[in-house]
Amino acid sequence: MGGCPFSSRRGFLGAAGSVLAASAFAERAVADGAGTAAPSAGNSAPRTVGGTSGNGAPIPFHGRHQAGIDTPQQTHVLFASFDLVAKRAEDVVRVLRDWTLAARRLAAGGALGNAGGDPTVPPPDSGDALGLGPRRLTLTFGFGPGLFEKDGKDRYGLKAKRPAALVDLPRFNGDQLDPAHTGGDLCIQACADDGAVAFHAIRELARMAAPNDAANGYGGKQAGVAAPYDAHQGAAVLRWIQAGFLPGGPSGETPRNLLGFKDGTENPGRPHPAARAGGKLAGNGTFEDVVWVGEEGPEWMQGGSYLVVRRIRIALQHWDNVALDFQEQVIGRRKLGGGPLTGGGEFAPLDLDATDKDGNLVIGDNAHVRLGAASSNGGARILRRSYSYNDGLAMIAERWPPWRQGLEYEAGLLFIAFQRDPRTGFIRIFENMAKLDLLNQFTTHVGSGIFACPRGIAKGEFVGKELFAA
Amino acid sequence: MGGCPFSSRRGFLGAAGSVLAASAFAERAVADGAGTAAPSAGNSAPRTVGGTSGNGAPIPFHGRHQAGIDTPQQTHVLFASFDLVAKRAEDVVRVLRDWTLAARRLAAGGALGNAGGDPTVPPPDSGDALGLGPRRLTLTFGFGPGLFEKDGKDRYGLKAKRPAALVDLPRFNGDQLDPAHTGGDLCIQACADDGAVAFHAIRELARMAAPNDAANGYGGKQAGVAAPYDAHQGAAVLRWIQAGFLPGGPSGETPRNLLGFKDGTENPGRPHPAARAGGKLAGNGTFEDVVWVGEEGPEWMQGGSYLVVRRIRIALQHWDNVALDFQEQVIGRRKLGGGPLTGGGEFAPLDLDATDKDGNLVIGDNAHVRLGAASSNGGARILRRSYSYNDGLAMIAERWPPWRQGLEYEAGLLFIAFQRDPRTGFIRIFENMAKLDLLNQFTTHVGSGIFACPRGIAKGEFVGKELFAA
Numbered sequence A, B: 001m002g003g004c005p006f007s008s009r010r011g012f013l014g015a016a017g018s019v020l021a022a023s024a025f026a027e028r029a030v031a032d033g034a035g036t037a038a039p040s041a042g043n044s045a046p047r048t049v050g051g052t053s054g055n056g057a058p059i060p061f062h063g064r065h066q067a068g069i070d071t072p073q074q075t076h077v078l079f080a081s082f083d084l085v086a087k088r089a090e091d092v093v094r095v096l097r098d099w100t101l102a103a104r105r106l107a108a109g110g111a112l113g114n115a116g117g118d119p120t121v122p123p124p125d126s127g128d129a130l131g132l133g134p135r136r137l138t139l140t141f142g143f144g145p146g147l148f149e150k151d152g153k154d155r156y157g158l159k160a161k162r163p164a165a166l167v168d169l170p171r172f173n174g175d176q177l178d179p180a181h182t183g184g185d186l187c188i189q190a191c192a193d194d195g196a197v198a199f200h201a202i203r204e205l206a207r208m209a210a211p212n213d214a215a216n217g218y219g220g221k222q223a224g225v226a227a228p229y230d231a232h233q234g235a236a237v238l239r240w241i242q243a244g245f246l247p248g249g250p251s252g253e254t255p256r257n258l259l260g261f262k263d264g265t266e267n268p269g270r271p272h273p274a275a276r277a278g279g280k281l282a283g284n285g286t287f288e289d290v291v292w293v294g295e296e297g298p299e300w301m302q303g304g305s306y307l308v309v310r311r312i313r314i315a316l317q318h319w320d321n322v323a324l325d326f327q328e329q330v331i332g333r334r335k336l337g338g339g340p341l342t343g344g345g346e347f348a349p350l351d352l353d354a355t356d357k358d359g360n361l362v363i364g365d366n367a368h369v370r371l372g373a374a375s376s377n378g379g380a381r382i383l384r385r386s387y388s389y390n391d392g393l394a395m396i397a398e399r400w401p402p403w404r405q406g407l408e409y410e411a412g413l414l415f416i417a418f419q420r421d422p423r424t425g426f427i428r429i430f431e432n433m434a435k436l437d438l439l440n441q442f443t444t445h446v447g448s449g450i451f452a453c454p455r456g457i458a459k460g461e462f463v464g465k466e467l468f469a470a
Helices: A089-107 A195-209 A324-331 A368-372 A426-436 A438-442 B089-107 B195-209 B324-331 B368-372 B426-436 B438-442
Strands: A076-084 A138-143 A186-192 A236-245 A305-314 A387-397 A405-419 A443-453 B076-084 B138-143 B186-192 B236-245 B305-314 B387-397 B405-419 B443-453
Touching: A076 A195, A076 A405, A089 A138, A089 A195, A186 A195, A186 A305, A186 A443, A195 A236, A195 B387, A236 B387, A236 B405, A324 A368, A324 A438, A368 A426, A387 B195, A387 B236, A387 B387, A405 A443, A405 B236, A426 A438, A438 A443, B076 B195, B076 B405, B089 B138, B089 B195, B186 B195, B186 B305, B186 B443, B195 B236, B324 B368, B324 B438, B368 B426, B405 B443, B426 B438, B438 B443
Parallel strands: none
Antiparallel strands: A076 A186, A076 A236, A138 A186, A138 A443, A236 A387, A305 A405, A305 A443, A387 A405, B076 B186, B076 B236, B138 B186, B138 B443, B236 B387, B305 B405, B305 B443, B387 B405
């Protein structure tokens, strides 16, 4: 370790921030040997959802799409939202360049430097994920409305380039949004099969963009970073982060959320088309139809997607106290197998017209799956890629009967959805649900964000490149 | 599913709460087939620490010791602390009986009932961990001071039976304990290789002891529970919970904490004695010496242990900004390899007398490992079984230079230690450390608890049985 001279490791991002010096990164002691090979550029092979996840092999960082969208869902997420504090567009560019290079390295299972290197500067890597390997880490970058305009100011000259689809989310019925979990100018969705790997990645990326500490002088002194961003200004600071998890069930099975129901059955590409032969529905759509921005978007978004995140608290104690048949009526599906109340297995089509012997709809008017179904929303579909979260207990006053008040779980769903256009995706679907969904008596939306996730990149590019071109 | 008649599943714990009806538990759809076999009674084979962890096989629930202490550390914890609200000792007994039976079932990978069963009552199992199998789940029960005496009241006639070793922890220098993460009359440490499994177990056990919901009537109506505890009173309510994680590195390796340093190198039984041949230290002690209560304790504690939990926030942004050599001087070990500053690999003995060419101690007076070493504390040793935690961001004012204030990580270490006697264990060791440890400028103790974890049990017994005998 420490084989490269300290001097050569300084400034590894180069003065212009664009040159990756191979010697800049000391190798992580990767147990599975996956640490050194950089992924090949321009990988555009489609990733599959719901297939086997592989066993820890790195997820390619380069490609037509950013990883972490059509990647088979990992078991952990750390979602991070940032406020931009940079004064100049060039500092935003610089942080995006640095993040791109670092993310590629992290996704390959590498550390950002040698935890045992130059003793006179802060370690370039915090060391808490040493030896873990890539663990299928993906880092997905998104641009919030504040990059383009904030408080009426066009801070970076990008206002005219704001995509029409990157709307401000409307206020939905029942919203109780906490600013401490809402908004942000940039986001990074870090997903991995180990929560420690996801947290490490965010910690390192946040550190690269953070303001200098007056007493300790991070920027100028840290091995590997050429100079502080704009002196003590920094470029971006964390606004909120949220960890989430999924039960690590058999690969390819639909994971269950904290309601105990399967979540994501109707995602694009699920199940494999062959499994749906003879089904009444035309299918759950393709990623091209539902997820990826096409020629209707600006160049930097073509192959990208829009991310909507909602922190949804679930009144678990209340939910656990209601009868199974009521739970199933609320959702419109069976709890155990996941099939619709109208019969069949998990992937059987919903029969929204079926009635019982008394003429009542089997899947009720206000059932969650009816209100969320594409056929109830003019064909609108989204990709759900949500995680459960558990932040302990909090004093909570529920907003529905029996109006429980007290120390309850601060837990629920970190809902994450990707779509080609939020106006015809999440917003279209959720407007009705926010008013009518039976599930609302158990759920409260307490955090929110919307981000434009640019197309994937080839080697040598950085995330959002064309957006910043003159 | 649902093969047993609903009527036979009601009252599975029996009127006296002590009879396990085999038909009471519907089987979880366990993917790995481990769901049905109950572990054999009276297993007293020693478990090893730091060895291979097995691959998801159930950890035996019965034995001389409770599981979750000398069990090789799982990757996730959910630590739960409860306040007793039961008015009568018999209600405490009943919850301990019910918890014991349920815990055995959960540890074997079973669900607490059929998520697809009787539709007219709340599902006996919340269903969020269906199909996951045991994932090495352990449930370790502990009794806090409040079981014996609370606010000067001897609520359950147990005051005279309080063990001398179950002291109230003193106030330590620097403590900033938040009541929302401190204390408790009972605790359950749920550890598993999947955080969803640990959370599910706590959720189910908490539900069994919770007060009735006036509107939904959990107790009397839920399949499998005979009658509510003392009408609407309940027996125990959650006071605080804390999730934690470890990086899932290769089995047997010492995991790293969020400081990026290995944590637990000097635990009893580590490394295997053969690896220490020729070492200067006599060894790290045995579980018999360090962890298990012997004949000095009451019968119900013989083979048990005392648990001390501390929620320790770490100023990660501050730590990440200091030079590597300072980090290593603070700890007294190398960051990368974990060896002492006085040389050698991770398991090399500390040389606390070694000086450099200028005559200064190599491992400084106030280094973390010196202050924590057995030889600095009259031979005191503890078993560290800690986890990292990450609860997002919070507004924090640090208590050391440079007195950073702002939005920082609400993250750190959920320190969990087991010992034969806290007076000669954690308290002995930490009193000096709280005053002198260089690490204190990066850490703040913000939560705390002490619990007596009774001996393990044989089949048919319940946790703490002799304590409640007349």
